[in-house]
Amino acid sequence: xxxxxxLLACCFGLGSWVAVNGLWVELPLIVNTLxxxxxxxxxxxxxxxxxxxxxxxxxxxxxxxPGRLKERAAxxxxxxxxxxxxxxxxxxxxxxxxxxxxxxxxxxxxxxxxLALVDCTSSxxxxxxxxxxxxxxxxxxxxxxxxxxxxxGLVALGQGVGMAKCVNATQSSGNxxxxxxxxxxxxxxxxxxxxxxxxxxxxxMMCISLAAFSALNRLPRTFELSTENLVPxxxxxxxxxxxxxxxxxxxxxxxxxxKCHSExxxxxxxxxxxxxxxxFQLTFIYFMVVWVNGxxxxxLTSVQTYSCMPYGNLAYHLSAALxxxxxxxxxxxxxxxxxxxxxxxxxxCLIGSVFGGYNMAMATMSPCPLLQGSALGEAIIVxxxxxxxxxLSYVKVMVGVIFRDESHSALMWCGAAAQxxxxxxxxxxxxxxxxxxxxxxxxxxxTKCPL
Numbered sequence: 001x002x003x004x005x006x007l008l009a010c011c012f013g014l015g016s017w018v019a020v021n022g023l024w025v026e027l028p029l030i031v032n033t034l035x036x037x038x039x040x041x042x043x044x045x046x047x048x049x050x051x052x053x054x055x056x057x058x059x060x061x062x063x064x065x066p067g068r069l070k071e072r073a074a075x076x077x078x079x080x081x082x083x084x085x086x087x088x089x090x091x092x093x094x095x096x097x098x099x100x101x102x103x104x105x106x107x108x109x110x111x112x113x114x115l116a117l118v119d120c121t122s123s124x125x126x127x128x129x130x131x132x133x134x135x136x137x138x139x140x141x142x143x144x145x146x147x148x149x150x151x152x153g154l155v156a157l158g159q160g161v162g163m164a165k166c167v168n169a170t171q172s173s174g175n176x177x178x179x180x181x182x183x184x185x186x187x188x189x190x191x192x193x194x195x196x197x198x199x200x201x202x203x204x205m206m207c208i209s210l211a212a213f214s215a216l217n218r219l220p221r222t223f224e225l226s227t228e229n230l231v232p233x234x235x236x237x238x239x240x241x242x243x244x245x246x247x248x249x250x251x252x253x254x255x256x257x258x259k260c261h262s263e264x265x266x267x268x269x270x271x272x273x274x275x276x277x278x279x280f281q282l283t284f285i286y287f288m289v290v291w292v293n294g295x296x297x298x299x300l301t302s303v304q305t306y307s308c309m310p311y312g313n314l315a316y317h318l319s320a321a322l323x324x325x326x327x328x329x330x331x332x333x334x335x336x337x338x339x340x341x342x343x344x345x346x347x348x349c350l351i352g353s354v355f356g357g358y359n360m361a362m363a364t365m366s367p368c369p370l371l372q373g374s375a376l377g378e379a380i381i382v383x384x385x386x387x388x389x390x391x392l393s394y395v396k397v398m399v400g401v402i403f404r405d406e407s408h409s410a411l412m413w414c415g416a417a418a419q420x421x422x423x424x425x426x427x428x429x430x431x432x433x434x435x436x437x438x439x440x441x442x443x444x445x446x447t448k449c450p451l
């Protein structure tokens with residue numbers, strides 16, 4: 001019975017962030033089809049920010065109408081919307097409409113909003129339900145939440161990416177066929193399986209989560225609510241809860257932190273020692289929260305295409321997939337090697353920012369970044385994105401642990417700072433990419449870069 005509940009709790013956690021994580025790792029294939037092209041990630045970061053309306057409404061319902069919101073019904077609704085949105089994406093992700101005389105991916109944007117709404121809202125609905133189970137099952141739930149980012153990354157690696165090749169094409173110059181011109185066009189070869197299949201895979205993952213929740217909901221209530229400290233010796237829950245957020249959604253994961261910790265603080269557990277940080281130290285930590293979330297959830301994710309695509313589809317594909325896997329790996333590292341030293345976290349934040357600075361520099365140099373066309377350049381940009389994501393994810397995890405030991409109020413402000421950073425990052429980059437066009441896209445076959 002215990003093993004079965006562990007398995008169900010893990011499968012239930014899979015549905016928390018699998019949809020948004022899946023969208024990010026599939027972008028290397030999508031950007032070559034949708035009319036927004038390389039600007040697509042900047043649109044997604046804004047859409048995901050808007051989806052935070054879901055947890056805001058749930059929180060307001062709990063505050064203004066306590067007891068009126070039916071938790072189980074809300075979870076059934078959230079997961080069902082996720083399944084439906086994934087299925088609709090499989091059939092209509094590449095459908096476009098004309099808006100303001102330009103072709104736009106309206107179906108993709110609308111369905112992405114609902115998927116982000118599902119994942120954001122899961123942060124404030126799944127955890128309260130899991131708190132009804134004994135504490136060791138909650139830890140298993142967070143393992144499933146980590147796998148919601150890891151599994152789509154692995155599947156995307158197996159999917160591969162369509163390699164680009166240059167083909168000759170004829171461009172007619174009127175009725176005089178003898179004056180027809182030959183041009184070179186970029187043609188993308190198909191991956192191992194299509195984007196539609198990948199979206200059906202995401203729908204299947206959501207169905208597994210829905211089935212697991214249904215099974216958990218039918219368990220006999222023969223046990224008491226969890227009142228013990230979840231993991232006394234290691235900060236597992238705090239670590240995973242703080243660090244599991246999306247590559248391009250990652251704000252939402254941070255939004256789950258206050259809820260997660262507030263649920264814990266409401267239980268009777270051993271008193272944690274107060275860290276007693278000074279005002280200067282707390283200011284420094286809050287600054288790190290704003291900066292790290294702004295960088296990972298807005299500034300860099302908005303221009304990942306400009307940073308990676310000049311090196312080819314494979315470089316972008318590996319950067320997106322491996323960075324998605326780096327996030328849960330960083331949480332596991334933090335679980336076994338928790339380091340709360342502010343000096344160390346500051347150094348790690350600086351190192352991660354250096355990798356982020358390199359990524360941003362390559363994006364500003366697009367479509368002709370350093371070492372373009374070389375295997376070394378491709379390897380460096382992929383590793384830079386993996387280390388950028390992994391190191392800053394570790395910093396976010398440990399900052400969440402520090403604030404958990406401070407107070408409930410500190411956690412609330414940590415969530416607000418994380419949201420502020422993510423919102424600022426997205427708001428800054430969207431006009432720079434889409435209005436002022438500071439970043440230039442290129443073409444694999446027709447872009448001529450100086451040697």
